[in-house]
Amino acid sequence: MAAARLSASLVLQPRARTLRAFSTSVSPATRSPRPSPSTTERTSRYGRPLRRKALPPRTEKMAVDQDWPSVYPVAAPFKPSAVPLPVRMGYPVKRGVPMAKEGNLELLKIPNFLHLTPVAIKRHCEALKDFCTEWPAALDSDEKCRKHFPIEIDTAGYVSAGPSVRNPKARVVTLRKTEEWEKTKTEADMEEYVWKDSSSEKNILETLLQIKAAEKNLELSKEELLGTEEVEEYRKSVVSLKNEGDNENTLSQYKESVKRLLNLT
Amino acid sequence: MTFELDPGRFLHIGTQAPQCLAAHLDNQVATESPRAISRTSENDPAKHGEQHEGQHYNISFQDLKTVFSHGLPPRFVMQVKTFNEACLMVRRPALELLHYLKNTNFAHPAVRYVFYGEKGTGKTLSLCHSIHFCAKQDWLILHIPDAHLWVKNCRDLLQSTYNKQRFDQPLEASTWLKNFKTANEHFLSQIKVQEKYVWNKRESTEKGSPLGEVVEQGIMRVRNATDAVGIVLKELKRQSSSGIFRLLVAVDGVNALWGRTTLKREDKSPIAPEELAFIYNLRKMVKNDWQGGAIVLTVSQTGSLFKPRKAYLPQELLGKEGFDALDPFIPILVSNYNPKEFESCIHYYLENNWLQHEKAHTEEGKKELLFLSNRNPGQLERLCAYL
Numbered sequence: 001m002a003a004a005r006l007s008a009s010l011v012l013q014p015r016a017r018t019l020r021a022f023s024t025s026v027s028p029a030t031r032s033p034r035p036s037p038s039t040t041e042r043t044s045r046y047g048r049p050l051r052r053k054a055l056p057p058r059t060e061k062m063a064v065d066q067d068w069p070s071v072y073p074v075a076a077p078f079k080p081s082a083v084p085l086p087v088r089m090g091y092p093v094k095r096g097v098p099m100a101k102e103g104n105l106e107l108l109k110i111p112n113f114l115h116l117t118p119v120a121i122k123r124h125c126e127a128l129k130d131f132c133t134e135w136p137a138a139l140d141s142d143e144k145c146r147k148h149f150p151i152e153i154d155t156a157g158y159v160s161a162g163p164s165v166r167n168p169k170a171r172v173v174t175l176r177k178t179e180e181w182e183k184t185k186t187e188a189d190m191e192e193y194v195w196k197d198s199s200s201e202k203n204i205l206e207t208l209l210q211i212k213a214a215e216k217n218l219e220l221s222k223e224e225l226l227g228t229e230e231v232e233e234y235r236k237s238v239v240s241l242k243n244e245g246d247n248e249n250t251l252s253q254y255k256e257s258v259k260r261l262l263n264l265t
Numbered sequence: 266m267t268f269e270l271d272p273g274r275f276l277h278i279g280t281q282a283p284q285c286l287a288a289h290l291d292n293q294v295a296t297e298s299p300r301a302i303s304r305t306s307e308n309d310p311a312k313h314g315e316q317h318e319g320q321h322y323n324i325s326f327q328d329l330k331t332v333f334s335h336g337l338p339p340r341f342v343m344q345v346k347t348f349n350e351a352c353l354m355v356r357r358p359a360l361e362l363l364h365y366l367k368n369t370n371f372a373h374p375a376v377r378y379v380f381y382g383e384k385g386t387g388k389t390l391s392l393c394h395s396i397h398f399c400a401k402q403d404w405l406i407l408h409i410p411d412a413h414l415w416v417k418n419c420r421d422l423l424q425s426t427y428n429k430q431r432f433d434q435p436l437e438a439s440t441w442l443k444n445f446k447t448a449n450e451h452f453l454s455q456i457k458v459q460e461k462y463v464w465n466k467r468e469s470t471e472k473g474s475p476l477g478e479v480v481e482q483g484i485m486r487v488r489n490a491t492d493a494v495g496i497v498l499k500e501l502k503r504q505s506s507s508g509i510f511r512l513l514v515a516v517d518g519v520n521a522l523w524g525r526t527t528l529k530r531e532d533k534s535p536i537a538p539e540e541l542a543f544i545y546n547l548r549k550m551v552k553n554d555w556q557g558g559a560i561v562l563t564v565s566q567t568g569s570l571f572k573p574r575k576a577y578l579p580q581e582l583l584g585k586e587g588f589d590a591l592d593p594f595i596p597i598l599v600s601n602y603n604p605k606e607f608e609s610c611i612h613y614y615l616e617n618n619w620l621q622h623e624k625a626h627t628e629e630g631k632k633e634l635l636f637l638s639n640r641n642p643g644q645l646e647r648l649c650a651y652l
Contacts, residue, residue, distance in 0.1 A: 199589040207374055207553060207593060214372040214556065234593070246578035251596050258593045262376055264365055 057081035069120040076115065078107045083114065110165065152176030193242035195235045201226070204234060204261070211262070233257045303612035305355070310363060310398035313355050319609040321352035324397060332400040335410045335444040336517075338389050340646060348617045356387060356606060358599045359394040365595070366395065366559055371511065374553040377591055379519070380563040382599035383577045385643020388563040389517055391599055395561050396515050404511040404558065405452050407445070407501065407550070412521035413568035415543055419528055422536075427492050431542040432528075438490035438543060442483045445497070452510060453477035458500055464489050476500060495546040502550060505557035512558035514550055518569065519562040522548055523587035525571050548590065562591070601640040610642070614649050622652040 062071075062084050071082055080101040089106045090099035101107055139145050146152075154174040158167040195201055208225050225231065234257040241250045305320035307313060313322070324333070329351055337345070345351040362378055369376070380388040400406055409415075415437055425431040446453065456476040463469040464486065470478050476497065483493025505512035516522075522544055528536045538544045551560050564582040566572055572582060579596055580588050602610060611631055614620050624630040638645040 200592050203589070203592050210374045210554070210556075214370075214374075238592070241580065246580045251579070251598070255596050258595055261593065262373070262595075263370075264368065264376065264595070 059084040068117055069115070069123060072115040072120075074115055078110075078112050078114070080104065080107070150177045193239055195239050200238050201235075204231065207262070230257065230261045234261050303609040303616065304352070310394060310401060311367070313360060313363065313398075315360065317355045318357060318360065319354065319603075319606045321354050321609070321613050324351040324353060326351075328397065328400065330447070331450070332397060332406060332448055333393060334447045335441075336393055336396060336408050336515075340643075341390065344646070348619070352613065353390060353394055353397075354387075354606060354609065354613075355394070356391065356599075358382075358387075358597050359391040361597055362391070362395050362561065363398055366398065369559055371508070371557045374556055375512075375514075375558050375560050377551065377553060377560040377562060377594035379579055379591065379594050379596050380561070380599050381577060381579045381582075381596055383601075383641070384565075384567060384574075385641045386599045386601055387642045388565060388599045392515055392517055392561060392563050396513065399511075399513040399559075400448075402511075404513045405501065405505075406448050407498070407512060407514045408448065409441070409516045409547065410444075411568060412516050412518045412544075412547070413565075413570070415541065416521050416524065416526040416528065416538060417570060422528060422530075423488065425491065425542045426489065427495070428542065431540050431545060432536065433488075433491035433542055435487040435490045438494045439484055439487050442480050442490060442493060442497075446477070446480050446484070453480060456500065456504060456509070458496070459503065462496055464492075491542045494543060498546045498550050502555045506555050508557060510557075512555075514558065514560045516547065516551065516560075516562050518565045518567075519551065519591075520564045520569055520572075520582040520584075520587060522551070523584055523590065524569060527570055551591065562594075602642055602645070603640070607635060607640050607645075610645060620649055620652045625652055 058081050078101075080103070083101070085101075087101050087107065088098040089101070089104055092098050099106070139148070152175070154176065156170060156172065158170050160167050205222065205225065208231075212225070234254075237250065237254040237257040241254050244250055303319075303321055305317045305322050307317060308322050308325070310322075329345070333351075337351075341351075358380060362380075365376070365378065380391055382388050396406055396408055415434060419434050419437065421435060423433040423435060425433045454475045454477055457473050458470060458476055458479060459472060461469060461472045462479065464482060468482065468486070470482065479493050479496050479500075483490040483497075501512055504510075522538060524538065526536050526538055526541070528541075530536060539548070551562065553560070564577075564579055566574060566576050566582060569582065576582055583591065608631075611620075611634065615626055620626070622630070625634075634645065634648060638648055
């Protein structure tokens with residue numbers, strides 16, 4: 001029978017072959033019918049070596065002043081039996097409390113920094129000190145640092161509660177140094193339309209000045225002219241026209257503001 | 266080709282019938298109500314008001330020859346020739362503009378009005394309506410019928426005699442000067458130039474001589490035509506502020522001034538619009554740094570270069586440069602016919618026996634035309650040409 005099985009295995013798929021391998025590793029004496037071998041045996045009825053009863057968790061044996069870095073020397077998943085804290089996590093059912101740490105998947109999912117306690121970090125620093133050199137004595141002021149190492153990159157980290165671990169604000173990275181050529185940013189490079197110092201402002205100023213000159217009303221200064229309500233409305237309509245593009249709304253707004261500005265009925 | 270002799274209608278023989286039809290109907294203006302829908306007897310644009318909206322008014326042949334020697338769209342010219350009359354519909358955008366023009370303050374800088382709208386909605390004809398009004402009010406009309414013609418398909422470009430960096434377009438300039446002369450004959454002797462202009466070693470125009478001489482010089486000596494145009498523009502701009510005359514600058518397709526050209530130099534490098542002397546001078550003309558008149562413009566995609574077909578909004582067609590140059594301006598939207606205007610147009614065609622299809626005057630026929638043309642004037646005109 002064994003021989004027949006072996007020959008059949010050549011036709012079967014590799015996965016089945018491993019199952020075959022499993023069943024051949026079992027000693028022939030125990031090939032008598034028994035419940036499916038896929039579950040771990042717990043009963044002692046069939047003479048299998050018994051699994052030990054679950055021991056008390058390690059936390060009960062931990063002293064208060066133990067050496068924590070030896071419990072979590074590296075980044076490891078949360079082991080409820082190894083962490084002596086009575087932490088709870090989860091959304092409580094009605095009239096309930098958050099779930100305890102035993103068998104808590106939420107605590108397993110989140111990243112933990114149990115391996116990076118201050119004590120552990122101190123030890124890391126002590127170990128790394130042998131490989132470090134002194135801070136150069138010449139770099140004793142901020143200006144000298146900036147002069148020799150001009151590029152500064154600012155990153156920010158955030159701790160926040162929410163459904164996601166990530167905080168979108170953490171994606172913002174600032175580069176501190178501005179190049180000389182950035183000062184030559186022209187109007188064509190601007191992402192958004194800025195009305196100040198634009199040709200539109202110049203045009204409207206000239207027009208208004210000419211109107212005032214025609215009416216022999218030269219007392220108003222440039223700032224006053226630009227500060228009137230009509231000019232303000234005109235500025236808003238031009239900005240919206242340039243930034244949003246043409247549509248009925250912006251165009252009619254622009255038309256109204258120009259009409260009011262030029263005193264057309 | 267046979268025509269059915271229908272007792273109720275006149276035979277469409279050609280030029281004769283519509284004329285006597287018009288003459289016949291002229292007498293019946295008070296009694297017949299269908300006529301009141303599509304026509305008005307008020308032929309002076311100055312008196313057009315909201316009550317005339319949707320109705321056609323007649324432009325006399327005299328005006329056609331002088332004012333509109335080069336301004337009307339080609340299909341309209343064909344229609345005028347067929348019907349032997351020039352009738353223009355009074356529409357709201359034009360009425361709006363006429364209202365502004367009537368209330369212009371000539372001491373203030375010239376205001377710019379821009380007609381914009383989709384293809385075939387009637388921008389050019391609205392422009393012509395306002396030109397007619399100004400001509401009747403005795404303004405000086407400076408009409409550039411299509412600025413796009415100046416930036417493409419130009420055979421002979423000469424290096425400008427006045428400024429070596431720029432280019433001349435002698436043919437176009439001399440044609441334009443001829444038309445300008447026809448339109449403003451009576452002004453040309455009144456206005457005097459204020460400087461001396463030397464054309465070449467032998468010819469020059471003295472200070473104080475009439476502007477007509479400059480125009481003549483341009484027409485005769487084609488080489489100097491573009492410079493003559495430049496001088497005309499400069500003089501008119503300078504002198505309109507003094508109040509002797511009122512100036513209307515009308516440019517169709519003004520977006521050509523700030524677009525691109527298809528013209529190339531001998532070494533095949535492209536020419537920018539400002540390197541053409543005419544465009545350069547025209548740009549100065551549409552700036553609002555002069556008084557005593559108005560500037561009426563249209564932006565159109567038809568004939569424009571490198572602009573998508575669906576573009577009709579001012580900023581799209583003018584671009585950033587154009588918008589900044591024209592700012593501040595009053596944009597006036599010209600849209601498709603409203604139902605009243607549509608009815609009026611159909612009536613006008615029916616009166617002139619233009620729609621020969623037997624179903625044309627029925628309600629279903631009208632609905633079909635409405636659907637097919639979407640009340641777009643240009644589209645409607647093209648459709649009716651087949652009927």
